[in-house]
Amino acid sequence: MNTFVLTISSPDGNIFQGEAVKLSVRGIEGDLAVMAGHIPFITAVKDCDCKIELSDGTEKKGHTSGGLLNVAKDSVILLSDCFNW
Amino acid sequence: MGVDTKKLRNRIKSVDSTLHLTTAMGLVASSKIRKAMEAMLKSREYAGMIEKVVQNLANSKECAKSPYMEQRGEGKTCIIVIAGDRGLAGGYNSNVFRLAKQYPDAEFIAVGKRACDIFGGEYNAEYFSFEQASALSKKLCSEFSEGSIDRVGIISTEYISMMSQEARISWILPLVRSEETDDMTGIIFEPDELSVLNTAVPLYVAGMIVAHVRESFISEVAARRCAMDSAGKNAKQMIDDLQLAYNRARQSAITQEITEIVAGSGM
Numbered sequence: 001m002n003t004f005v006l007t008i009s010s011p012d013g014n015i016f017q018g019e020a021v022k023l024s025v026r027g028i029e030g031d032l033a034v035m036a037g038h039i040p041f042i043t044a045v046k047d048c049d050c051k052i053e054l055s056d057g058t059e060k061k062g063h064t065s066g067g068l069l070n071v072a073k074d075s076v077i078l079l080s081d082c083f084n085w
Numbered sequence: 086m087g088v089d090t091k092k093l094r095n096r097i098k099s100v101d102s103t104l105h106l107t108t109a110m111g112l113v114a115s116s117k118i119r120k121a122m123e124a125m126l127k128s129r130e131y132a133g134m135i136e137k138v139v140q141n142l143a144n145s146k147e148c149a150k151s152p153y154m155e156q157r158g159e160g161k162t163c164i165i166v167i168a169g170d171r172g173l174a175g176g177y178n179s180n181v182f183r184l185a186k187q188y189p190d191a192e193f194i195a196v197g198k199r200a201c202d203i204f205g206g207e208y209n210a211e212y213f214s215f216e217q218a219s220a221l222s223k224k225l226c227s228e229f230s231e232g233s234i235d236r237v238g239i240i241s242t243e244y245i246s247m248m249s250q251e252a253r254i255s256w257i258l259p260l261v262r263s264e265e266t267d268d269m270t271g272i273i274f275e276p277d278e279l280s281v282l283n284t285a286v287p288l289y290v291a292g293m294i295v296a297h298v299r300e301s302f303i304s305e306v307a308a309r310r311c312a313m314d315s316a317g318k319n320a321k322q323m324i325d326d327l328q329l330a331y332n333r334a335r336q337s338a339i340t341q342e343i344t345e346i347v348a349g350s351g352m
Contacts, residue, residue, distance in 0.1 A: 009134055011215040011295045013127030028284065029275050041273035042138065044284035068285050070138055079135050081219060081288055 002036035003055045005075045008062075010083045015062075022053040023076060025069060038071050045069050045078065060085065090338065093331040097324055104320040110173060111313030114306045118247075121303040125244065125296075132296035139282070139289045143260040147278040152230040153260050153286045160235030162191040163225065164254070167241040167298055168200035169305040170210050175312035177242060177305050180252040184240050192234070194221065196298055197305075210305070213298045215291065222291035229258050237290070241297040242304035248311060250304035257293050260286070 006020040024033040026048035045067045052060045067080035142148050168181045178199045185193065195201045197210035208217060228234045237258040243251045274281045 009131045011128050011131045011218075011292060013123075014130060027275060028280070039273060040271060041275060042142075042281055043275035044281055066288075068135065068138060068281075068288060070134075077134060079131065079138070079288065081215060081291065 001055060004034075004036040004038075006052065006078070007075065008050075008078045008080060008083055010080045015080070015083045015085075016052070016060075019055050020052050020076075021055055022051075023078070024051040025064070025078070027069065034069075034071055034076055038076075040073055041071050043069050045080070050078070050083075089334045090331060093327055093334060097327045097331065100320050100323050100327065104317060104324065107313045107316040107320060111310050111317060114310040114313060117306045118303065118310070121299070121306050125299040125303050128292070128296040128299045132292040135285065135289045135292045139260065139285050140263055142278060142282045142285065144262050145278050148282045151260075151279055151282050151286075153226075153258060153282065156259055156261075157232075157235040161233065162188060163194065163228070163234045163237050164188055164191045165194045165196060165221075165237075165239045165294060165297075166200045166204060167210060167239065167301040168195070168197040169301075169309075170198040171309075172199065173312060174305050174309035177250065177308040177312075181240055181242060184252045184254060188238075191238075197301075210298060210302055213295070215295055218291040218294040218298070219287075222287050222294060225258070226287045226290055239294065239297045241301040242308075244300050244304045244307065247307050250308055255293075255297070257290055258286075 001021050003019040003021055006016065006018065006023055007014060008016040022033055022035050024031065026032075026046045028044040028046060032043070045064060047065050048063070050062045050064055052062070054060065062083055062085045064078065064080040065082040067078060067083075070077040070079065143154060148154060164185065166181060166185050168178045172178060181200070182203065185191075193200075193204040194208075195204040195206040196208040196213060201207060225234070225237055229237060236256060238254050238256045240252065240254045243253050245251060
């Protein structure tokens with residue numbers, strides 16, 4: 001499975017930084033998932049549950065109270081104003 | 086003897102208790118440094134990332150229409166003044182207030198008890214949370230886009246090193262275009278640049294407020310440690326001088342007493 005570097009950053013520091021296979025969040029226009037090789041894009045994220053699929057097949061779930069998702073060529077950054085696992 | 090030495094003894098005692106106080110405050114400040122440093126670095130990371138995104142958005146053509154980009158000059162100014170919760174930190178608080186005095190017409194929002202004493206408010210600098218910053222940021226952003234304020238700034242203290250900190254003002258709204266920009270071609274914005282910018286700005290403002298508060302707090306702690314160090318040194322010097330004067334006074338009193346006894350015995 002192809003992976004990408006995911007960083008979840010909040011004002012309390014980086015909550016998560018590592019390889020991930022898939023990230024699912026609720027964007028301002030609806031639910032979306034990001035996988036490796038996704039086209040670069042930026043969107044606002046709503047207050048929602050996030051699902052992160054890791055390279056070993058496990059799934060992590062968290063909650064963001066909104067923020068910004070920045071998908072670049074080689075990395076994905078979720079800037080969350082408050083993130084809890 | 087008597088009066089003079091007693092006075093000196095009392096003074097030594099009082100300077101000694103001041104020395105204890107400064108040492109204790111210095112130790113408390115040192116113990117807070119590591120935690121404050123960590124908090125500053127974390128908030129700086131977040132603020133740096135969001136600043137980059139907002140800056141890139143601000144440079145795009147579509148975002149020029151955003152209310153946050155309107156340069157309305159030096160009209161109604163709102164400044165967030167970040168000072169300490171306590172005194173005894175050298176020139177830390179006074180440097181901040183001196184800088185604030187340069188903007189007599191501005192509306193001030195105070196963070197830190199010392200600033201609250203002057204400008205009113207109830208934000209604590211040490212325990213300032215992101216929720217508070219978020220609420221403040223939303224209020225400022227809506228006032229700015231409505232046009233009731235024309236620019237927003239933050240007066241904080243820049244942490245240069247343990248020995249030096251400097252009060253500064255940084256303007257966060259309106260956004261300004263910068264020369265440096267990443268290549269934004271090929272990046273899709275959902276739904277469009279303008280709405281992404283308008284959502285990102287309150288986050289950016291809150292991130293900047295938190296980053297400045299955290300940086301100011303470590304500056305306060307560092308300033309207090311330096312101030313307490315030098316106060317401790319001065320107290321020690323003072324005790325040494327007083328001890329010398331006390332010993333001299335005591336010695337001369339003894340000498341005088343011996344002289345009196347000798348003279349009295351008629352030898």
